Amino acid sequence: DKLVYLALGELRPPFDRLEFNLADKLIVRALGVGWEEYQRVGDLGELAEKITNHKFSNSQMTVSEVYEQLVRIAKDSGSGSQERKVRGVATLIKQMDPISAKYIVRMVAGKLRLGFSDKTVIDALSYLENGNKEYSEMLDRAYQKRPDVGVLAQMVKEWGAEKAAEKIDVVIGTPIVPALAQRLKTPREMIAKMGRVYVEKKWDGTRVQIHFSRGQVRTFTRNLDESSAMFPELTKIADQVNADEVILDSEAVGYDPKTGKLVPFQLTITRKRKHGVVEAQSSVPLRFFVFDIMYLDGKSLIHLPLQKRREILVKTVSKGDVLVVDEHIETDDPDVLREYHKKQLEAGLEGALVKQIDGEYMPGRTGFNWVKFKESEDSRAKLADTIDAVIMGYYLGKGKRSDFT
DNA sequence: CATGGCTGCCC
DNA sequence: ATTCTGC
DNA sequence: GCAGAATGGGCAGCCATG
Numbered sequence: 001d002k003l004v005y006l007a008l009g010e011l012r013p014p015f016d017r018l019e020f021n022l023a024d025k026l027i028v029r030a031l032g033v034g035w036e037e038y039q040r041v042g043d044l045g046e047l048a049e050k051i052t053n054h055k056f057s058n059s060q061m062t063v064s065e066v067y068e069q070l071v072r073i074a075k076d077s078g079s080g081s082q083e084r085k086v087r088g089v090a091t092l093i094k095q096m097d098p099i100s101a102k103y104i105v106r107m108v109a110g111k112l113r114l115g116f117s118d119k120t121v122i123d124a125l126s127y128l129e130n131g132n133k134e135y136s137e138m139l140d141r142a143y144q145k146r147p148d149v150g151v152l153a154q155m156v157k158e159w160g161a162e163k164a165a166e167k168i169d170v171v172i173g174t175p176i177v178p179a180l181a182q183r184l185k186t187p188r189e190m191i192a193k194m195g196r197v198y199v200e201k202k203w204d205g206t207r208v209q210i211h212f213s214r215g216q217v218r219t220f221t222r223n224l225d226e227s228s229a230m231f232p233e234l235t236k237i238a239d240q241v242n243a244d245e246v247i248l249d250s251e252a253v254g255y256d257p258k259t260g261k262l263v264p265f266q267l268t269i270t271r272k273r274k275h276g277v278v279e280a281q282s283s284v285p286l287r288f289f290v291f292d293i294m295y296l297d298g299k300s301l302i303h304l305p306l307q308k309r310r311e312i313l314v315k316t317v318s319k320g321d322v323l324v325v326d327e328h329i330e331t332d333d334p335d336v337l338r339e340y341h342k343k344q345l346e347a348g349l350e351g352a353l354v355k356q357i358d359g360e361y362m363p364g365r366t367g368f369n370w371v372k373f374k375e376s377e378d379s380r381a382k383l384a385d386t387i388d389a390v391i392m393g394y395y396l397g398k399g400k401r402s403d404f405t
Numbered sequence: 406c407a408t409g410g411c412t413g414c415c416c
Numbered sequence: 417a418t419t420c421t422g423c
Numbered sequence: 424g425c426a427g428a429a430t431g432g433g434c435a436g437c438c439a440t441g
Contacts, residue, residue, distance in 0.1 A: 023438065110412090117427090183418095206415060223414075269415055269434055365426095 001150030002067040004121050009112035011071055013148045014224045015175050018074045020108045022085055027109055030089035048105035049098040061095055066104070073108070121149045125156045135161040142168040144177040144363035145302070147224055170300040172211050172245050175220035177363035179249070179292075181353055181370040187337035190354050193368045196332040198306055198357045199340055202372060203289050204265045204350040205253035206272070210234065210288070213245045230271055232281055233322050234288075240320040247295035248317070249361075254284040262287075262348070288323050291353075294361050305358035330357060341373050350374055 005011055011018040022030075028038045031051055041047045073088040089108060093101045106112040122143055126135035142165040143152055155164035170176055184190050190197065207222040208231070217234045219227045228234075231252070254268035255261060263284065271280050293313040294302050301309055310328075317325050331337060341352045351374040359369040 021437095025439080119427090204416085221415075225414075265416065266433065272415060273435055275436085 001154045003063050004149050004153040006063065006067060006070075006107070007114070007116055007121065008118070008149070009107045009110075009114065009116075011067070011074060013150060015220055015226050017225065018071065020070075020074050020085070020110065022073075022089065022108055024109065026082060026086050027089065027105060030086045031093065031105070032090065044109050044111065045102040045106040048093060049102040052093060052096060052098040052101040066092070070104075070108070118143065118147065118149050121153070125153060126161065128156065129161040135165075138162070138165045141165065145170045145300070146174050147177050148174060170247070170295050170302065172213055172247060172295060173218060175209050175211075175224045176247065176294055176302070176361075177224070178207060178209060178222055179362050179370055180222075180365040181372040182365055182368055184368075184371050184373070187334035187341070187373070190337060190371055190373065191332055191334050194354065194356050194371065196330065196357050197337070198310075198328055198330050198355045199337060200291060200328040200353050200355070201289075201326060201344055202350040202353050202374065203251040203253050203262075205251045205268045205286075205289075206265075208250050208252045208288060210246075210248040210250060210290075212237065212241055212243075212248065214238070227272070229277065230273070231286065232277060233286060237320070237322050240318050240323045241316065242318060243297050243316050245295065245297050246293060246316060248290050248313075248323075249292035249294065250288040250290040250323070252286045252288050254286055257282065257285055287321075290317055290323050290325050292361060293317075302361035302363075305360065306355055307357055309361065337373070345375060 005013075024038070024044065025035070027044050028035055028047075031044075031048055033047065033051060038044065038047055041050065069088065069092050073085050073092075076084050076088070089105075092104065096104065103112065119140075122139045123133055123136050125139055126133050129135050139152065139156070139161060143149070146152075146168050152164065152168070155168060158164070159167065184193070208227065209220040211218045211220070212234075217228065217237065219231055219234065221227050252268065252271075254263040254271060256263060267284055268286070271284055271286060273280060290313065293309055293316060294300065296312060296316060301312065304312075314325060317323050329336070329340060331340075337352075337354065344350075344352050351372065354371045354373055356369050362369045
């Protein structure tokens with residue numbers, strides 16, 4: 001597991017992230033060279049490689065030892081920690097050959113770019129099993145339920161790919177890869193591809209996966225980062241949940257405390273902050289529009305059809321101020337769909353989400369299980385803005401970019 | 406202590 | 417979030 | 424048609440600078 005995290009330039013999975021908190025300046029200090037030297041080379045990794053070049057060390061650190069040292073450096077905090085971190089990195093680099101130093105330094109600086117993702121690790125684990133990608137799909141499905149490549153690697157080593165995939169299941173406290181929606185233009189295409197559909201509002205807020213258990217609530221973003229600290233209101237939802245443990249999928253949207261009206265995305269997103277969380281909570285309170293349930297009291301629900309999950313959801317979450325289970329419609333008529341969408345736009349929403357009525361909870365943007373129906377592209381949602389500009393000055397490039405001048 | 410450059414993470 | 421590109 | 428890389432607007436926060 002350690003090797004797998006290191007290969008990705010991380011120490012732990014995103015939902016349990018560990019940061020180094022060492023900026024360029026401090027790393028340059030750890031390398032024991034002048035700032036000008038860094039300016040000249042332009043890349044901390046190459047700098048580290050260069051300075052370890054002539055004093056090659058033949059100490060044999062194991063992957064575990066390197067990993068433990070990195071964790072120790074990352075975990076250090078409080079008074080004097082900067083100095084200790086700098087010394088820690090320096091000591092580590094001294095024991096390394098130049099190439100290792102290059103990559104370790106890039107990792108600490110948060111600038112490791114190996115073109116290596118969780119998907120690559122999954123393929124590697126399949127190769128480990130039988131030398132090809134035969135097991136990738138199976139392992140990927142397991143990964144979607146529990147997206148922790150470290151755990152996956154450990155399980156595959158211990159049990160083999162097939163058994164590991166079978167054993168891995170949704171666990172509370174580890175985010176599930178969220179289901180995403182495809183985009184289609186016309187209601188006709190939607191009905192053609194999906195048949196009778198389940199339709200709900202598309203809220204313009206931020207995605208929140210809620211892991212509720214008695215005594216603790218944790219939340220995760222669309223990209224699997226933990227966001228629990230953002231949402232103090234979720235500490236008081238116990239009376240709205242008729243279960244001991246649930247995983248819910250929701251969209252959080254801010255509202256004006258005076259009028260009760262929902263606010264635009266740009267205001268909702270100001271709730272994503274580290275400081276002043278409580279103050280922000282009173283100026284932009286949130287409602288969590290819950291649209292799915294993936295886990296209930298020890299059992300994964302992701303393989304149940306949407307209708308069934310919805311039934312369970314309605315029974316599990318009761319009315320209240322924080323969690324809201326909104327209404328939906330069901331139809332197989334493109335005109336009804338178009339009308340519903342129009343109504344949502346008029347009400348100031350982003351549009352509608354159209355879902356296969358008997359679809360499982362499908363992580364990622366797989367097939368046409370969920371489809372979003374937004375405003376047409378020409379009126380809004382443009383990517384490219386243009387400006388007229390005059391160049392008033394420029395900086396000389398450094399490192400690799402010094403050639404541009 | 407105020408400001409701008411820059412990054413990370415929402416969409 | 418959208419758009420582009422290679423397969 | 425799909426996955427992955429590369430791109431945009433806008434927010435908070437960190438850091439160096441002066």
